[in-house]
Amino acid sequence: MGRHYLPNAAHKEELAKEIGFASVEDLFSDVPKGMVKEFNLPEGKSEYEVFLELNEVLSKNRTVLEMPSFLGAGTYFHYVPAHVKYLIERSEFLTAYTPYQPEVSQGMLQALFEYQSLIAELVGLPIVNASMYDWGTAMAEAALMSARVTRRNKFVVPKALSPEKRKVLHTYTAGPGVEIEYVDWNENGQVDIEKLKEAVDGAAGVYVEIPNFFGMLEEELITIGEIAHDAGALFVVGVDPTILGVVEAPGELGADVVVGEAAYFGNPMNFGGPRAGIFAVKNDRKLVRQMPGRIIGMTKDADGKRAFVMTLQTREQHIRRAKATSNICSNEALVAVAAAIHLATLGPKGLTELGEVILKNTAYLKKRLSEVAEVPFEGVNFKDVLVRFGKPYNEIHGALLERNIHGGYYIGEHFPELGESALFAATETTRKEWVDALIEALKEVA
Amino acid sequence: MGRHYLPNAAHKEELAKEIGFASVEDLFSDVPKGMVKEFNLPEGKSEYEVFLELNEVLSKNRTVLEMPSFLGAGTYFHYVPAHVKYLIERSEFLTAYTPYQPEVSQGMLQALFEYQSLIAELVGLPIVNASMYDWGTAMAEAALMSARVTRRNKFVVPKALSPEKRKVLHTYTAGPGVEIEYVDWNENGQVDIEKLKEAVDGAAGVYVEIPNFFGMLEEELITIGEIAHDAGALFVVGVDPTILGVVEAPGELGADVVVGEAAYFGNPMNFGGPRAGIFAVKNDRKLVRQMPGRIIGMTKDADGKRAFVMTLQTREQHIRRAKATSNICSNEALVAVAAAIHLATLGPKGLTELGEVILKNTAYLKKRLSEVAEVPFEGVNFKDVLVRFGKPYNEIHGALLERNIHGGYYIGEHFPELGESALFAATETTRKEWVDALIEALKEVA
Amino acid sequence: WDEPLIFELSREGRIGYTMPKPIEDVSVEVPEKLKRKSPLNLPQLSEPEVVKHYTRLSEMNYGVDSGIYPLGSCTMKYNPKINEEIAGHPGVAYVHPYQDERTVQGALKIMWELEQWLKEITGMDRFTLQPAAGANGEFTGVMVIRAYHLDRGDTQRTEMLVPDSAHGTNPASAAMAGFKVIEIPSNENGTVDLEALENAVSERTAGLMLTNPNTLGIFEDEILEIARIVHKAGGLLYYDGANLNAVLGKVRPGDMGFDVVHLNLHKTFSTPHGGGGPGSGPVGVKDFLKDYLPVPLVGYDEERGYYLDYNVPKSIGKVKELYGNFAVMVRALTYLKVMGREGLREVSEIAVLNANYITQKLKGTRGYELPHKELRKHEVVFSAEPMKKETGVKALDVAKRLLDFGLHAPTIYFPLIVHEALMIEPTETVSREELEAYVEALKRISEEAYSNPEIVKSAPHNAAVRRVDDVLAAKRPIITWRMYRELKEKGEVDI
Amino acid sequence: WDEPLIFELSREGRIGYTMPKPIEDVSVEVPEKLKRKSPLNLPQLSEPEVVKHYTRLSEMNYGVDSGIYPLGSCTMKYNPKINEEIAGHPGVAYVHPYQDERTVQGALKIMWELEQWLKEITGMDRFTLQPAAGANGEFTGVMVIRAYHLDRGDTQRTEMLVPDSAHGTNPASAAMAGFKVIEIPSNENGTVDLEALENAVSERTAGLMLTNPNTLGIFEDEILEIARIVHKAGGLLYYDGANLNAVLGKVRPGDMGFDVVHLNLHKTFSTPHGGGGPGSGPVGVKDFLKDYLPVPLVGYDEERGYYLDYNVPKSIGKVKELYGNFAVMVRALTYLKVMGREGLREVSEIAVLNANYITQKLKGTRGYELPHKELRKHEVVFSAEPMKKETGVKALDVAKRLLDFGLHAPTIYFPLIVHEALMIEPTETVSREELEAYVEALKRISEEAYSNPEIVKSAPHNAAVRRVDDVLAAKRPIITWRMYRELKEKGEVDI
Structure with missing residues (x-):
């Protein structure tokens, strides 16, 4: 119950008396009567129990390290040294x-x-x-x-x-x-x-x-x-x-x-x-x-x-x-x-390389995606690539997930004029084998 | 290839010249001719690639957080704050x-x-x-x-x-x-x-x-x-x-x-x-x-x-x-x-509680184990409990593993006089549900 | 010591990273008009140099682990390391916010559970965890109030009432939401002047933003009457959670009559302040306001599990991208689970005890005055006005002198209604010895002020730098290395 | 500042943890004769107090991230943080060494891969990763040599040859293995005296323990001749890997004629030294010695995967429990994979370059003498003998004065064959500017020694404490709080 964060816990009544209060309760005498109440909350646990519990909860998240992901749309998997x-x-x-x-x-x-x-x-x-x-x-x-x-x-x-x-x-x-x-x-x-x-x-x-x-x-x-x-x-x-x-x-x-x-x-x-x-x-x-x-x-x-x-x-x-x-x-x-x-670690050369690698990886992703779906906009892409599919994206997405691949971000609901479109993204962290696996899967399911 | 750990890498030849050596090679002129050679080792990788690779390798270990374990015999799962x-x-x-x-x-x-x-x-x-x-x-x-x-x-x-x-x-x-x-x-x-x-x-x-x-x-x-x-x-x-x-x-x-x-x-x-x-x-x-x-x-x-x-x-x-x-x-x-x-965190009270909780958890484990196998030695146990089974422990061990439970440490090979025995251990980290699952499994397989 | 700027440590040709190779080494050309042509003046260092630089900088900084940090109204409590351990789980860092809900059940469960805790702690019915900080939460709250009135067709409610003792963010947030801010004076007890409040409320009143206990550390004991007055006028009551640590686990804003509450996870719930952020400022509302909250909320359904709920019909929209500072939420939930019901209650008891310990031990010391009533909650505000008058030593000087003793200064010159304010909030995680040492230091400074004021006025003497000239900084702003370099080249700066 | 002992911070009743509850709250009684009755005088603190205490202690310590740390023979290179990140994976911490091999394939793969790297780097055929540190590795190596001779019935080989410039661990390890140690003098070049070696070898010679480059930083250029002499006499050649950083990726001990090698992962392979450990001291051997290595070794088999191999027929047994310092191995393998072939080669090139940079820039400075030849490898040993004679300033004083400039001292008074030795090993991870600053500081100290020797003799002046009295410490040992308390009670100590 967290007493280990509270150095004065064992002596609180003693300290209260020392400064002229009959008890710790008296320090709250200015609170209207009846307002202090018992809360309906769980009891505190030991650090170990909380560790076990939350470790298990967080392990239920599938990370991008366990599952190749092509999500971007404003959030990107970059590597942090x-x-x-x-x-x-x-x-x-x-x-x-x-x-x-x-x-x-x-x-x-x-x-x-x-x-x-x-x-x-x-x-x-x-x-x-x-x-x-x-x-x-x-x-x-x-x-x-x-x-x-x-x-x-x-x-x-x-x-x-x-x-x-x-x-x-x-x-x-x-x-x-x-x-x-x-x-x-x-x-x-x-x-x-x-x-x-x-x-x-x-x-x-x-x-x-x-x-x-x-x-x-x-x-x-x-x-x-x-x-x-x-x-x-x-x-x-x-x-x-x-x-x-x-x-x-x-x-x-x-x-x-x-x-x-x-x-x-x-x-x-x-x-x-x-x-x-x-x-x-x-x-x-x-x-x-x-x-x-x-x-x-x-x-x-x-x-x-x-x-x-x-x-x-x-x-x-x-x-x-x-x-x-x-x-x-x-x-x-x-x-x-x-x-x-x-940024200080990257320096000018690193920042330039980062940009170049992302451009190249995005270009590879775009090239491969164009093999299996429509890529409406020509030109240079950075990270995100908009792809339009011939059938409901939701189905494709589900089929990819079953293959342990997380597809892109569906934008059809926000941009209905673009149809069954999604943004697929690459960064410097994207691996060739991930993209190739994605394309193989899309060939099957898209 | 690790140049990012080497501040002087880009200027090594320049520095060598500054101190009177024609080249960095010349700093190794005292090494017998022919002794310097090319090594048959992989090229260096980026930190990200090494991270991905070793993260995957280490994820192949099944931890005691993923699999209840009753191993002890000199190494114990204690919780470290x-x-x-x-x-x-x-x-x-x-x-x-x-x-x-x-x-x-x-x-x-x-x-x-x-x-x-x-x-x-x-x-x-x-x-x-x-x-x-x-x-x-x-x-x-x-x-x-x-x-x-x-x-x-x-x-x-x-x-x-x-x-x-x-x-x-x-x-x-x-x-x-x-x-x-x-x-x-x-x-x-x-x-x-x-x-x-x-x-x-x-x-x-x-x-x-x-x-x-x-x-x-x-x-x-x-x-x-x-x-x-x-x-x-x-x-x-x-x-x-x-x-x-x-x-x-x-x-x-x-x-x-x-x-x-x-x-x-x-x-x-x-x-x-x-x-x-x-x-x-x-x-x-x-x-x-x-x-x-x-x-x-x-x-x-x-x-x-x-x-x-x-x-x-x-x-x-x-x-x-x-x-x-x-x-x-x-x-x-x-x-x-x-x-x-x-130790400073535990203090006298914590150390005593730690000992008591381990004694109690070990006692619970021993009591439950005695329901399904022979526990040859009476008395108070601390962490380890010696258990003797009626059939080859190897079989039991395999069957437990299939149920995502790691059994104890087999000591038959070191103490043949004790037969098909193993040490099962508990500490303050042992959960009741783990022990109960173990006993249920042993009822099936031991 | 003197640590150069990272730019000054740069040497041509050094690198601090190795980039992964591209998948295919084809040339991809940025359109000519957009190509980078201007120089990229970033520093060039190796990793060991970067690490040494920031290690040294860190050693020139005072944190909660360095010692007592009694910044009033900031609740600088100990940040348990288990919070960091849990937040360091790969299931936090390596998860994309747009992942399919089936792949982020852990993250959603954490948000959902955190909401349940916060609801019970505040007496509210629904929470958004989206706001990034307290002020962002305030903005969310007043926008909800705005949406509520507008939704009811009550369009003339354009005024937000704010006591004169309030945090500056309160009026600023109200103004950002388009409200006119009406200031309510405090009475001689340091609490809301009920008569002034009665006079201020009208059919234009959208609400009242209140902190309880207030920034003086004084509990607004007329809170039920205040609530009655505001509600009767058709306004809503907003609770600024900055001071929740004073009543955590004992009293709920919802039971005081508040309709909207924001909390600061980085204050009350022990997540680290990070030198000024990230924080997290969840906002809770009573049931009748829940349809105005930002999207998405987190829902739970037996079959579907946890999910993001965008179906909030009258939502104010979003106050920040995505779902808020998730990594901060993880820390807060960890803390809550460790503390539990009794633990949380003990937090506020001891936070209040410690503040009153300082109050009682320091009061009567020459030069420091204790305005308003003596009983405080989590913090106390002394005034150094007598000291200033009698010796010329100001609150600022007292603060600087404390640094010499290896102690962090309190908040100073706030709240504005106390002259030469010293606003001390020790929190529950400091020991009796630390409180005593703090009082001793303040007493010693009082003695110095009356015997040798110069030593106080010229403090600090033992910090990494001597007193910093903020007037110069404002007069001739140098905000970046780029500006500095230009001024330096022109010979216009001698730093 | 002064940080009290943790015992002095203790206050009755404080706790720093919450223990999980037992599964069943039954009473389990320890036999009466064994019950704890003596008091348990452990300190009582809350977690925030523990954290503040050790945070402050850490700030009173100099590490590699604090600045240059050129301890000769210790290879204090930068410890990459990615090593820590990987070693922090739960698949390291939460794995029991007796787990079924099917559940620890990752751990075994790491050990197996590390062995492959080390084999190629040293030119050896098989490695044990069991030794916990360099000296433990030395012991392993000489025990292997012992086992080899005994196994061949060669029972009279009771002597181990060790040069006079060797690390103290070499003779100590040989002695622990039961060998008589024969010291071989160095010649005027600082290398092994071949004639003396010829005279020393005999049918009693078990082997020669050698470091190359040696502790003077000088490459034993007659190494092939040395190997010939020892091998001809029937002895084996042992390589102390303490200085491998000088030839890493360029030259292999195996190609120099060595039969047994120990490495220090915490020196050459960038794992942190931890204030004196944990280290890791793998031992590699040529094929004919592999059956003597400690058990278990790590095997690989297509079908079975990685496994622990206890089938080592003539094994010396074990030199430590279990498999060695696994968490250190993880860090070393991470480093190796980042560096790769070319990276490792560049490490030794720059390590040598940096040492010679110091050599060339410092030589000729008054008071410092450069004995033996000029060309050094990874470290250089200057002698402050002239300074001592001329000014009374000793190597120790120079070292202490360096601390005043925020720099760590070199190793001093080692190797024993150089008087007033200053043994400087900058490593490859310091920058040119750091080397220059170090040389400048040494030159300034030289000036001070000849102009104002007292300032050097009384150094340090800017450290956490003034010069520490080690004579007093040895004369009246106070090893524990328990001893201190007793002496204090008796009034026999005034600290």
């Missing part, structure tokens, strides 16, 4: 909180400053915060920021947006009343430029992703940015940062704001969480003043020595309260540090 | 070496001093070394030490000794020519006192275990010690230290030397290793001078502050070389620290 996990489990990082006392928190502060710096190099923008909850909330906050900065209330996004992000965006924009306008994709599965031009009028921001939800690279990214800017809108780019060794930094392509998912580096899938949202902006005072989230800055200590500290806090909720740029307080610091350690 | 592993994995402990520089190794030195101190409290002797390889080698070194101290060359041990320890003892005593004499067990599965009296003449030492290999408590331990002492022999007691919350410290029962297995605390089974041997002696100058292994002592630093250091090194191989008390150099420091952390 062992030292990353090892380092973030050091209790000085793991058990610390927000570095309110910088003098005894230089380690976390510097690590977060390095995270910001590494992301800045990737995305090509100089101002990066210390993390948002995930890509989706970062995008939603970018929409809100765009509205604040431009004093407009429309945010333009591609129709080829993940159902997750779509829902988050709607929830976040509901209160402030920012309207979302969707732009359809063209025959290449990319943003339809003509339709974008129609939509952009009066927009606070235009959002586009690279790669997009269908795994396609938006070739007209620069043009899209120009269209946004011409309309007086902010150009917000969402990016899977694992692509940035082979694809130009969005900041160099005109982005005012870059959001994305930092947890693709250094963090396992964890059934979807935790993640860490990237949030970066140009060095424009208006944007810096309006951006959400914690920011770590470099400064000096009283001896003139380099030191790090949380800065620009006057945007934040604990100071500005209802007028803050966001309500975010706890962010995803440790996730960001893990991403930083992984 | 999670914080123990967490702490010994801190790199300052994990990656350090022998504390040759005490000023930057106070952490490991103090932890080992605490290990020695905790074991001293358990076994009731004031001098403990910082660990041997395991119980078996500790016992063998005790035999050699007994011979050195008494200048005799016979060591008396119970015939109910594990095959492991028997073999280790023979190997260690072969060189110095110490003769091993075995004393049979009586009808209670304990040392036959009359036979011991015959054997003890001229003995350097008498060894006895608690519990013994059959899981029995040697009730006449004090008498055995007196017999040894009367004959001028050292009394060496081997102990499973998890019993010492309920059984008297061997030092209080007359032991001159106590050996045992420290890894039962704080360390998982690890397919048999690493372990850590306990080695403790009375505060007798002759014994202290003759004991093997590293010893940590408390002293002062130059400011008079408490500090710890390796001490009494003049017994050791790096100083005494061929005249050392043992050749041991690397010991099992981290295993000992893990044991110490576990």
Whole structure:
């Protein structure tokens, strides 16, 4: 029953008396009578029993190590080098909180400053915060920021947006009343430029992703940015940062704001969480003043020595309260540090190789899938490949599972116009034998 | 190919030139011509590929978490609290070496001093070394030490000794020519006192275990010690230290030397290793001078502050070389620290509870086993219970395995006089449902 | 010591990884317009160098395992290592959120079980585990309140009431949800001023966001009356769970009259804070609000087993991608199972005992004032106002001086209604000796303030760095290596 | 800082665990004569206190991740974290050594594969993985040699030859196996004196134990001649693998003429040293010796799969319980698979390069002398004899002063044939910058020795403690809390 976490448990009554209370119960004399009650909860167990029980429960999950999986659609099986996990489990990082006392928190502060710096190099923008909850909330906050900065209330996004992000965006924009306008994709599965031009009028921001939800690279990214800017809108780019060794930094392509998912580096899938949202902006005072989230800055200590500290806090909720740029307080610091350690390990060569290997593995997957199903969009894919089947995907999916293969993510319910389609994904972790087994199975069942 | 561990790999030729060598090859000019060769070894792989491969290999082991197991016979499934592993994995402990520089190794030195101190409290002797390889080698070194101290060359041990320890003892005593004499067990599965009296003449030492290999408590331990002492022999007691919350410290029962297995605390089974041997002696100058292994002592630093250091090194191989008390150099420091952390966590109450729970679970196992097979020895068992079956144990074992139950350790080949016998063991980790499933299965197959 | 930035440790040509080879080594060209041409200025290091760097950085950081960490309102309790062990199971890390439900029954069971525990602990009827942190949970909660009123056609409820002692996230979350925030003053007891509340409620009132005990550590003993007033006006009552540790296992927000609750798994339920996250902020609601919760919820059905339920007709949508911080949930459930009913109750008892121990032992010490009533719950807020007036030593200085003694400072300057606030929350996992040492240190600082104030004002003296200049940081922001490098090249920075 | 002993942190009534309940709560009585009656003076702490204590102790310890750790002959290379990850698999921890072989195919495969790697690396034909450490391996090796001679009826071979530069474990192991140890002097090059060897061998010679490169870091370039002499006399050649890192992947002991080899997985194969263990000391032999190896060996058979082979007719028995330090083997095999053929070769090349870098950069520095030849392999031994004569600063003082710069000292006073020895083995996993910083520190100490020797003699100044008094420790041993308590009670100790 957890007394082993409670040093004073054996002496609680004695301590209560020592400070003038007749009993521990008396410490709760301010609680209205009858409100204290017995809870209907199980008794505590020994650590061993809990270990046995939860080990057994978790063993019921089939992992991607036991079952080749082609799921992607926003969550990917990347390999995290062992030292990353090892380092973030050091209790000085793991058990610390927000570095309110910088003098005894230089380690976390510097690590977060390095995270910001590494992301800045990737995305090509100089101002990066210390993390948002995930890509989706970062995008939603970018929409809100765009509205604040431009004093407009429309945010333009591609129709080829993940159902997750779509829902988050709607929830976040509901209160402030920012309207979302969707732009359809063209025959290449990319943003339809003509339709974008129609939509952009009066927009606070235009959002586009690279790669997009269908795994396609938006070739007209620069043009899209120009269209946004011409309309007086902010150009917000969402990016899977694992692509940035082979694809130009969005900041160099005109982005005012870059959001994305930092947890693709250094963090396992964890059934979807935790993640860490990237949030970066140009060095424009208006944007810096309006951006959400914690920011770590470099400064000096009283001896003139380099030191790090949380800065620009006057945007934040604990100071500005209802007028803050966001309500975010706890962010995803440790996730960001893990991403930083992984990025520092990869370096420029590693990031480029990572991008290249993913491009090649995705190309192999796409080539092989086209042998057994329709692959509607031509062009270069990164991770995800959209595949259309001739019969209900559900049946195919079940048949694959029986063969111990987890197929892709069914998108028919979210994009009915695409029919019985699914996203199949590859990363650097994908093995040839997995793909070959998938194709063999699909030949039988698709 | 592991270049990521080699900071200077990309510049090795440049560095060689800088220090006056034409090439890295030239650094090996002292190797006889033709001796440098190409090795027939696989190419290196990425960390991810090695991870996948070894994860799959290790998943082929069936663990005791997946399959109830009744194996004991010297290795036991104890539960190790999670914080123990967490702490010994801190790199300052994990990656350090022998504390040759005490000023930057106070952490490991103090932890080992605490290990020695905790074991001293358990076994009731004031001098403990910082660990041997395991119980078996500790016992063998005790035999050699007994011979050195008494200048005799016979060591008396119970015939109910594990095959492991028997073999280790023979190997260690072969060189110095110490003769091993075995004393049979009586009808209670304990040392036959009359036979011991015959054997003890001229003995350097008498060894006895608690519990013994059959899981029995040697009730006449004090008498055995007196017999040894009367004959001028050292009394060496081997102990499973998890019993010492309920059984008297061997030092209080007359032991001159106590050996045992420290890894039962704080360390998982690890397919048999690493372990850590306990080695403790009375505060007798002759014994202290003759004991093997590293010893940590408390002293002062130059400011008079408490500090710890390796001490009494003049017994050791790096100083005494061929005249050392043992050749041991690397010991099992981290295993000992893990044991110490576990012991400090248990405290007196925990150690007593541990002993009591094991006694009770063993009693339950014994009671239930007696329903389906012969249990030859009456009395109190600790962990192991000897069971005799009416048909070849091999058949029973196979049938249990088919039911996903791992039966006990067959001892018929080592003790033919006991017939188709096996040791079945329980610890604090044993679950009622496991035992009940075992008995149900045995009813079918035994 | 001084640890360089990782960029400064970089040496051309070093690598820290080996990438698996591609399946086929064919050339795949990124469209020319998108190809990376700008330099990729990432550092180049080998793995041993990366490991040494971050090991050293970690040694320049204070965590819960380093010593007492009594940040008020943050509940920095011990994070049991068994939580980490269980969260390290491959069935956590290597599971994709879109896997077929038949292959993730373990994960779903954990979420389902966690919800059952949280329901009983709070007296709520349904929980979403999706919010990533407390503030994300608050946003979820107020969005649910918003959806409820709108769904009933009650469109004029645009005001959210928030006491002046509330966490800054409360008004910020309400504002994000589109509410106008009305601040309710505290009375002299430090609790909600009932008269002010009566005056504030109206047909525009969407709800009241309250923490109980509040940020002063004081139990809102008029809570039932507060609930009556708000409910009568048609508003809902929102419980900020930041301080749940004070009443865990003893009192349920649901029994106090709250309709919506958010919890902080990283505070009350012992999951580590990770230097600022990941947290987890589940939100529970009474039955009449459950149809507004984010999707998906976790369902259970004898035949189907556990499943993700997207059939939430009036859902507010999503407040975060996927299902929340699952790895954090695993840790919290582990903790709950270890503690159990009696254990949880003992947590709050001892958390309250420890806070009152500090209260009683420190009160009366020169320079520190104890405003409001003496009986506290899990935390106590002292004011260093007298010390500041009499010696010039501020709460900030006291905090910095504590660092010199190897102790972490309390939360300072919060809640805003206490001047020079020192907000101390020891939690239940510190020992009596640690409490005593903390009080001793605060007393010693008081003595120093009145005898040698300079030593306090110039603290810390023994930390990794001396006092950090945050004014400079804000005046000339250097946020990234890229900015630093540019300023350095221009000679505009001397750090 | 000062961290009390865990006993001093104890408070009556605290507990750090919860024990599972027994299956049946019946009373089981230990026989009265055996019942514990003496007090069990173990400390009483809660889990958070235990964790804080050992976290703090760890912070008072220097490891490979803290910085360069150039202990000569110890090969303190970086310990890759993937090794730990793999060794943390439940298929390692939760497997009983007596499990049916069908249930431990993974474990046996790992042992079998490791053996194949080690065979090719050393040029040996069969390996035992049983020895727990290098010295245990040496003992195994010399016992095999003993068994071989005895088996052939060659009973007079009672002498083991050992060079004067050898590790102390060599003569100690030989003595434990019952051999008389004959010391062979080194010549002026630091290598085996061939004439002395010729004179020493006889029909009593069981073998020669040799390290190559030797403890001076010098390759025994006459190794083939040495082997010829020993073999001709009927002796066997034993290779102490402590220094294998110098020739790993380039040269095989088997090709040098060695018959028996022990390796240190914790040195050459990157498994962590754990503060002094666990190590692992596999022993390989040429084909004609394989029947003497300890039982069991690991076999493989298409039908049966992997199995434990107890059928070793002339086995010396066992040198340790069970099969050796399996968890260490897992780490070593992980390393081997990551490195591969080319990687291993690069290890020795860079290990040698780094040692020679230090040699060349440091030589000529006042006070340090470089005896014997310049070309070294993985380590170099300087002598501080001139410094001692000229300034009174000893090798020990140099070592302590290095600690002040945050660097670990080299091995000192070994090998015995070099006075005031500083034995430096940087390994391949340190960077050029770390090598440079090390040389700089040694040069600075030289300057200090000649300008301000007191600062060196009184070092360290910045470590957790000042110089530790080992004479006092030996004079009045305090080995345990029990002894300390007794001495303290008698007033005989003031620590």
